[in-house]
Amino acid sequence: MLPIGILVLVAMMVLPLPVFLLDTFFVVNIVLSLLILMVALHTHRPLDFSSFPNLILIATVLRLALNVASTRVVLSEGHTGADAAGQVIKAFGEFVVAGNYAVGIFVFIILVIINLVVITKGAGRVSEVSARFTLDAMPGKQMAIDADLNAGIMTPEEATARRQEVADEADFYGSMDGASKFVKGDAIAGLLILAINIVGGLIIGVAQHQMAVADAAQSYILLSIGDGLVAQIPSLLLSIATAIIVTRVSSTQDMAQHIGGQVNLSRAWTPTAAVIFILGLVPGMPNQLFMLFAAAAAAAAYFARKSEDLSEAEADLEAQDGGAEEATDSETVLLADVTDYSAVSMQLGYGLISLVDEEQSGPLVSRITGIRREVSRGLGFVIPGVRIRDDLALEPNQYRIRIGQTIVGEDVAYPDRKLALPGDGSLVKIEGIEVKDPSFGMDAVWIRPQQQAEAEANDYVVIEPDSVISTHLSQLLNKHAADLIGQDDVQALLDQLGEASPNLVKSIVPKLVPLHVLTLVLRRLLSERIPISDLRRILEGLSNLVGPNMGPNEMAEALRPKLVPLLIQQVSPLGTVLPLMTLTPELEQLMLRTVRQNGEDGLVLEGSLAEQLMRSINDSSEKLSAAGRPTIMVVAPQIRRVFSDFVRAHIPDMIILSFTELPENRRVEVYASIGSFDALGAEGNPSAVASELQTEPETV
Template identity: 75%
Template sequence: MELTGGRGTLGLLRQTAGGIVLPLGILVIVAMMVLPLPVFLLDSFFVLNILLSLLVLMVAMHSYRPLDFSSFPTLLLIATVLRLALNVASTRVVLSEGHTGPDAAGKVIQAFGEFVIAGNFAVGIFVFAILVIINLVVITKGAGRVSEVSARFTLDAMPGKQMAIDADLNAGILTPEEATRRRAEVASEADFYGAMDGASKFVKGDAVAGILILAVNIIGGLIIGVAQHRMSMLAAAETYVLLSIGDGLVAQIPSLLLSIATAIIVTRVSSTHDMAEHIARQVNLSRAWLPVAGVMMILGFVPGMPNALFLGSAALAGFAAWAARGREGADPGPAEGPAAAGETGPDGAQEAITAEDVTDYSAISVQLGYGLIDLVDTEAGGPLVKRITGIRRDVSRSLGFVIPAVRIRDDLALGARQYRIRIGQTIQGEDEIHPDRKLAIPGAGSALRLKGIEVKDPSFGLDAIWILPHQQAEAEADDHVVVEPDSVIATHLSQILYKNAAELLGQDDVQALLDNLGRVSPSLVQSVVPKLVPLHVLTAVLRALLAERIPISDLRRILEGMSAMSGRNLGITDMAEALRPGLVPLLIQQVVPLNQPLPVVTLAPDLEQLILRMARQGGEGGLMLDASLAEMLVQGLNGATERLAAEGRQALVVVAPQIRRVFADFLRVHLPDAIVLAVTELPEARRVEIIATLGGAEALAQPEMS
């Protein structure tokens, strides 16, 4: 415990010290511009400036991508201000103490003045001018232009990148955590290039300031030397120009290093290698070095040329080509990486098997044949991903919980035009579509027989025809509904999601719903779950409601209802039935618009009594009907629902409350889309239109079960 506490204290001290050093350093830099510095401190800061510039340059060279050095703009500003503060401090020393000798401004300036430019101030002026031209005209100008373009392109591409991340998230390619990280990277990238656009102006301003400070030092030194210290013009020029040039070079060389670092950062392409390795891997090509060696050898035989130098260069280029050829032969190709250790078939093809090949934990997945890949290619304008996103949003709003992400992937085992929809590992739907055609579904007033491929609509089982695009106007004029290929898949997926909503709801999803409700009704949630109703029981009840398409969006009413039933010791099914009357209006308003009557299919009274007796005889085993009676009911209801479907409406089957549950279970096997309500569940304020009554003398003639 003492060791842990000591480490914690040490870490806190380090964090506190790190938080103090930078603000204190900024204050010191500002003080340098105002207060005179001793010569030894001036030398120390000049060395620190060179060290910092070299460090920034090395870090820039070893960054894999620009964002790896995201603090560069701020660091560049600090280094620039430090250098300008040093210029001010050194100018003060040069102008006030320059008459005492070449070491008046410190050893660093003296060394640059005597060693770098050999004590010749004329040479120093030209060397300084060349450095300024290189820095200002070439490197700084180019880096500034690249920064501007990168910032503009990054900001323009930001919405597209965000949409691509959302599409990958909806397709199940990314997890929510990965999508959050990607969005943060996109935002950071935009911030970084925007900051670099401004930081490049610091570098340019620093180079211009170096020229102006040099001019001030020279002119001011000549005036002070001649007027105040009675020096001759030649002596003043030799002393002050030499010190000014030395001072300018001490500042200009670190400025040049930072300009190079800026150019490296803004021209860096994201890679898994640092800059040296990145360049080496792309430049070290034998087919590039061989022509170079040949040209250098030809130049080596030209009379008058330095033949030995050119021939030596040709030999070096030839050796580089030989080494590159050896590396190219030793490196594995793209298909011979880590998978090379796996199995291979008779033709040498890879047959390595991974866990991803045999497992898929996606809650919902859509598999496409290779001929349908263009439907999800966003660059080619594939609309399927966007449509599936819209389907998920609509179904989630209708049912009251968030539908899991849909994973879209290709499957070479499928036919070119085939698709398959899975819920978990179970195939719930599959069919074929024609991406170069459109699906025409006849309406009630259709009279023409269109030319095309006759099929059944995969969503509703209606007769349909795949027609060519130029037939669309003809089909629509004949009361056909024309559907795009991607809409066929999306609608089929929508139907499957509604049918299997109960399988998609888990305890984690229910907990997320409770957390959301807890923000507005915390007392209700805390008093019911898990005190009165365990989480798994609540999940089971919600799944029972979803099995009959009852929305669970009104979770407050559900919890209040379950709280009232807590002392009655009811089973899961009984609790779901007891909750239905308060939730059925949510379903009805989704199926039938408020201003339209409810299209109802009823059972004849005698048939209802017959089913009631059979239900009592069946007991817990469910409703057991004679085969002919069951066929009559299914065919009659199927005919009524198809007539309404052609009109764009959906029928509601209304029966006595005593048989609603068993009759719904019976119909779900034959007509999964059928909605069965008890007569007591019909809203009192809604008008009712009886479109069919099932049952008659032929039904009553069927023998009863014994």
């Protein structure tokens, strides 16, 4: 029906209309304007009436079409009498302005001033400012949605809906800024059409129909005034509706409830009644009228007070029934209560809530955001948001970190204390709660803030509690990075690379390497701390590696020589010497024979030999870590992968490289050579080895 109606409106401007159709359309115009006004009054939010700009355009075109059609009738048939243009125009011309065209002109001018100067101008200004501020506020609203999503306050679906609502709001106010110009133009057009009708009617009546000037003025001006008022009244209603929409504040109530709830205050009506009563006592005033309104204001104050008392009683009753409702709710188990799809989550005991409370300037959330940004930059993909929630099942100062549903770390922090780590020159023992540092397992002590100066004077490093938790989280995110990347994340990386290198992405994924295989390759690289930020190099390398006998582990191993420099530059600045640990030739040959014998079973060593090997590696790595240097071990390429799986199960931070992965532009030194054998089994069987391992420092 709408396309047909638009065509009818256009036809009305060209084709002459019978008088009864003209009356019908005038009534439709008034009904439509009243309907739009009533809907505007009963909307809760401006977006609830998002079709309003379209209705303004349609209603404006309808009025203009009626003006054209009525002008044609007035000018062509106005000499025949007051009912020439229909009953509606006649009624407005005779009854509303009492048949006096001078009064009609002044009434019409006043209506135009009210509509054009007051309502339309104000509504247009509000629309313009609202559109500007809405567009300026969009980035902040988007950031707030992202922050709520990262904090776990809303689900991804809710965040998507909120983003769409923000976009719709910007589009709506932008449309209203333009639609308000329709209303203003309509008012101006009405004034011009009135002038044209009056001048044209006088000319036609005097020149063509030989009417006296007074008779022509009485006939044509009354018809023109009636025609103008018939169009101006709906225009005024639409202007009021526009002003209501653009000044509306979003709430859960319509306009009447919104205003009534805020105006219905006994403490406002009581002084109002008192002032009106005093004015009613002034001599010369219409005392009875003032007393009547004073009584009405006093009655309004009385009923407002009763309503306030009832609301307070209902609030007390709800508070008393709260415990019973909680007991009822606790018997209901919902799926949302037992499922949590957050990739990373942190549970806090109630004693740690102050660290995330914005009212208490809790710094933990901002630190976690910084940690996510730093770890994401280092690993090459966006770490998922950390969902923080309180957990009454934990001890007051306990926190717990989960990757998926797996608990990967937990410890205790004291928000009213600070963690002091002893340095090399710390000879004085500081009084406090002795613990192990959750990130590195070092001896530490929780001290009170007033002990900080004493601790720093004795070569202690003092750390804030939020830094302790965020550092622990950073370590766990790096350690479990392979568990945080999924196929959706990999696809997002491919989409971003596809903008710069579309042909590369299309030729590799999924033609040569399926998405799930690429995900497994990236997970394998991340499990050994290899950044995947250079995805272009990874895809180019995979294009030369795809074969029938290569699985994800073999692909990742073949890609390592090109990607290891990214890891080394993170753990050791360019220009510094890399400290390396190696295996003695005897031990390395033993492992080579073991790998050949066991094949896919990996590295299998006799129990005492494995224990001595790990003890020797651990001692050397602790010495390097204490000196602030990276722990890197270099082995033969044939055993690197199985040896890395064996060692990293016990020492996760150890970096295992092959000789072929060492960068040519870095200076190295052999810090330690692990393994010295007095005897080997005749067939190289690991169980026949009876010698002990020892560390032989050797710097070159």
